[in-house]
Every structure is written in structure tokens, then in C-alpha cells.
Amino acid sequence: MPDLRPAGILATGSYTPTRVLTNFDLEKMVDTSDEWIRTRTGIVERRIADEETVTSDLAFLAAEAALADAGMAASDLDAIMVATVTPDMFFPCTASLLQHRLGASVAAFDILVGCTGFVYALAVAREMISSHAYNHILVVGAETLSKITDWEDRSTCVLFGDAAGAAIVGPVPEGRGILGYSLGNDGSNADALKIPAGGSGLPASHETVDQRLHYLAMNGPEVFKFAVRAMIDSSEEAVRKAGVQMTDISLVIPHQANLRIVDAAAKRFHLPSDRFVRNGDRYGNTSAATISSFGAGLSWGSLVLRW
Ligand SMILES: CC(C)(COP(=O)(O)OP(=O)(O)OC[C@H]1O[C@@H](n2cnc3c(N)ncnc32)[C@H](O)[C@@H]1OP(=O)(O)O)[C@@H](O)C(=O)NCCC(=O)NCCS
Known part of the structure; x- marks a missing residue:
């Protein structure tokens, strides 16, 4: 068994x-x-996708951009993961549709962990590469949240947007790449953020449609309280596991669910505010299409990268 090797992000793309x-x-x-x-x-x-645009369309365009950034062809990939809560359909997974469209004959699967999906997917990709099982993995976070938004519910419809981000994960020199991560989940709070109907618990029926149960439903204040704690604790754990100090962090890329949550984390970390990426003003919450640290589950995740 060869030694574990470091893995990190080689290239990125977005749409x-x-x-x-x-x-x-x-x-x-x-x-x-x-x-x-x-x-x-x-x-x-x-940003809001057109009616005919589906999640795999956004995923494809972000993936193409990442491959171009890496100077790679789809045939150079060994696996594809798509993190999403808005798949084109229940199954097949969106990664299958993306795999076909890219023309890459590789393992492909989705990861569904709410807004934390992209961080989970990067962590899984790191382990698959560290263990020498694969060399190059395409990780995509893609969402068309506008399709599951109740446009009559003011408490949720103002929050979300559509987007896709992609990363090519591969081997990197010693001391670089994904140094450590923190992942977690607390299903006791599952009701705080969910799509109530359409699964085996409450299959689709006339009643579920009439009651608008196929849209995202959220207890905003409950999720807010959880999110501040989760973002802080998870980031601190990832930093600890990476063997660095919070003051070593040059850039924090937080989930943009609510910029007040980002402000609360910035205060706690005692880092200058210009070290925090803030683009939620222009894009809203794009769920798995962002680097994230909390979401449906309720779940959380953070990772530390040396670029
Ligand atoms: C959703 C969120 C912005 C709501 O903000 P809030 O300060 O908690 O507001 P509340 O839900 O307590 O509502 C306060 C009032 O504003 C009203 N309100 C809610 N949405 C509104 C809107 N879009 N416009 C105007 N008023 C609104 C509420 O009805 C409530 O009125 P009331 O006091 O008369 O009942 C906030 O809770 C939040 O960001 N939560 C976390 C969301 C999140 O991170 N989700 C994704 C996780 S991946």
C-alpha cells in the first residue's frame, strides 16, 4: 500500500x-x-435560471470552465461528483447526466448534504486521491434553487439564487492542498430546513401539490441560530485539524446564506474583515454551489486549503 499523498484543488470554474x-x-x-x-x-x-435550464446545464458549463482552467480534457478525469439539492430529477443522479454530456466514461455520483454538499464532496475527493484510488476528480456544486422556491413565501423566496461552481481535485506537492476538514450533521433538527413532500415519507399527490409541500420550507430563526454556531465551531475544528492557527488564515470563503452570519463569524475569528469573501449581495444563497459550512440536515462542514 503506497503512502497517502496530499490532494488539493488544481483548477476551478463557475457559471x-x-x-x-x-x-x-x-x-x-x-x-x-x-x-x-x-x-x-x-x-x-x-441570478435565476430560465424555465428550460436545469441543474445539469449549469453544472456542465462550470465543469467545462474548470477543465479549461486545468488544461485538461474530460477523458483525463477518473470520477465525477455533483453536490446538489436540486437534481434534474430524483434519479438518475445529476452526475450521470453530466458524465454523459462531458463524454467522460468514469464513476459518477451525487452528494446530497444540503448547502454543505460541496465541502463534503471535496473531502471525499481528497480521500480518494490521497489513497491513490483516483488521480483527477471533478467536483461540482450546482443548484437551480429557483425551481424549488415557493415564490409566494416571502420568508424564503428572497434568499436563494442559482449557480454552479466546479473544481478539479488532484495530487499536489507536499504541504499543500486540503490540510484538514471538519464535517458534521444533526438530524434532530431535520425539520428546520426541508422539502416536505415528494419522497417516500409523503409521496406526491394532489393534496401535497395543493398544500405547496414540494417547495423548500425553512424555520429561518432556528436555522440562523444554528448557522452562526456551526460556522464558528466547524471552522475552528478544521483549522485545528489542519495544524494551523486562525490568524494564519489569509482568506475565509464562507457560505453566503446571510451576510449577518458572515459578520458574526468574522467578529469571533478576530480576522480583518477584508479576509472574508462576501458576494452574497450579488448572488444570494446558492446552496451547494458555494463553499459552505452549514445547511439542511442540519449539516456543517469546513476545510482548510493551502493554495
Ligand atoms: C430568514 C431570515 C433572513 C429571517 O430573518 P429574521 O430576522 O430571523 O426574521 P424573522 O423570520 O424573525 O421575521 C421577522 C419579521 O419579518 C417578517 N418577514 C419575513 N420575511 C420577510 C420579507 N421577505 N420581507 C418583509 N418581512 C419579512 C416576518 O413575517 C416577521 O414578521 P412578524 O414579526 O410580524 O411576524 C433569517 O432568519 C435567516 O437568514 N435565517 C437563516 C437562513 C439560512 O441560513 N438558510 C439557509 C441555510 S443553508
Whole structure:
């Protein structure tokens, strides 16, 4: 058995739909205001896919961009993972559709861990490469959350957006790559963020459609409380496991569910605010399409990378 080897991100790509939905557009759809959304969430606008665009379309465009960034062809890949809560359909998995479209004849599977899916997928990819099982893995986080959003529910519809991000994970020199990670889940809080119907628990029926149970439902304040704690604890654990100090961190890429959650973490970490990526004002919460640290489950995850 060869020694474990370091693994990290070799290249990245992303794609966002061109259509912009602003807070002012939302004012015309539900009883809300630009002022409420900005002050409670920090979001100003988000991208929304066209009706005919599906998650695998966004995933494909992000994947192509990542392959171009790496100077690789799809035939150079050994596996594909897609993290998503908005698959094109229940099954086959979105990774199968992406695999076919890229023309890569490889292992392909989805990871469904809410907004934490991308971090989980990167951690799995690292282990598959560290163990020499695979050399190059495409990890994609892709969402069309607009398709599962209840556009009549002002407490959720202002929060989400559509996007895809992709990374090629492969072997890296000693001392670089994914140094450590923290993953967790607490199913006792599963009801706080879910799509109530459409699964084996509550199969689709006229009633479930009439009661709007196929849309994302969330207990916002409950998730907020959890998210602040999860983001802080999980980041601190990942930093500890990576064998570094929080003050060594040059850039924090937090999940952009609510910029108030990012602010709370920034305060706790005692890091200058310009070390925190903040783009949620332009994209909203794009779930698995972001680097993330909390989400449905309720789940959490963070990882430390040396670039
Ligand atoms: C959703 C969220 C922004 C709501 O903010 P909040 O400060 O907790 O607000 P509340 O839900 O307590 O609602 C406060 C009031 O605003 C109202 N409100 C909710 N959405 C509104 C909207 N879009 N526009 C105007 N008013 C709204 C509520 O009805 C409530 O009114 P009431 O006091 O008369 O009942 C916030 O809870 C949040 O970000 N939660 C975490 C979400 C998250 O991270 N989800 C994804 C995890 S991956």
C-alpha cells in the first residue's frame, strides 16, 4: 500500500445564469421591501435560471470552465461528483447526466448534504486521491434553487439564487492542498430546513401539490441560530485539524446564506474583515454551489486549503 499523498484543488470554474432578479423585482411579487432584504440578509440581487435550464446545464458549463482552467480534457478525469439539492430529477443522479454530456466514461455520483454538499464532496475527493484510488476528480456544486422556491413565501423566496461552481481535485506537492476538514450533521433538527413532500415519507399527490409541500420550507430563526454556531465551531475544528492557527488564515470563503452570519463569524475569528469573501449581495444563497459550512440536515462542514 503506497503512502497517502496530499490532494488539493488544481483548477476551478463557475457559471451563473445571466438573468438578474433584484430586491425591487421581488417587491412586485411578495409583500417585502428592498430595505428589509438588505438589512436582514445583505442580499441585493440574485441570478435565476430560465424555465428550460436545469441543474445539469449549469453544472456542465462550470465543469467545462474548470477543465479549461486545468488544461485538461474530460477523458483525463477518473470520477465525477455533483453536490446538489436540486437534481434534474430524483434519479438518475445529476452526475450521470453530466458524465454523459462531458463524454467522460468514469464513476459518477451525487452528494446530497444540503448547502454543505460541496465541502463534503471535496473531502471525499481528497480521500480518494490521497489513497491513490483516483488521480483527477471533478467536483461540482450546482443548484437551480429557483425551481424549488415557493415564490409566494416571502420568508424564503428572497434568499436563494442559482449557480454552479466546479473544481478539479488532484495530487499536489507536499504541504499543500486540503490540510484538514471538519464535517458534521444533526438530524434532530431535520425539520428546520426541508422539502416536505415528494419522497417516500409523503409521496406526491394532489393534496401535497395543493398544500405547496414540494417547495423548500425553512424555520429561518432556528436555522440562523444554528448557522452562526456551526460556522464558528466547524471552522475552528478544521483549522485545528489542519495544524494551523486562525490568524494564519489569509482568506475565509464562507457560505453566503446571510451576510449577518458572515459578520458574526468574522467578529469571533478576530480576522480583518477584508479576509472574508462576501458576494452574497450579488448572488444570494446558492446552496451547494458555494463553499459552505452549514445547511439542511442540519449539516456543517469546513476545510482548510493551502493554495
Ligand atoms: C430568514 C431570515 C433572513 C429571517 O430573518 P429574521 O430576522 O430571523 O426574521 P424573522 O423570520 O424573525 O421575521 C421577522 C419579521 O419579518 C417578517 N418577514 C419575513 N420575511 C420577510 C420579507 N421577505 N420581507 C418583509 N418581512 C419579512 C416576518 O413575517 C416577521 O414578521 P412578524 O414579526 O410580524 O411576524 C433569517 O432568519 C435567516 O437568514 N435565517 C437563516 C437562513 C439560512 O441560513 N438558510 C439557509 C441555510 S443553508
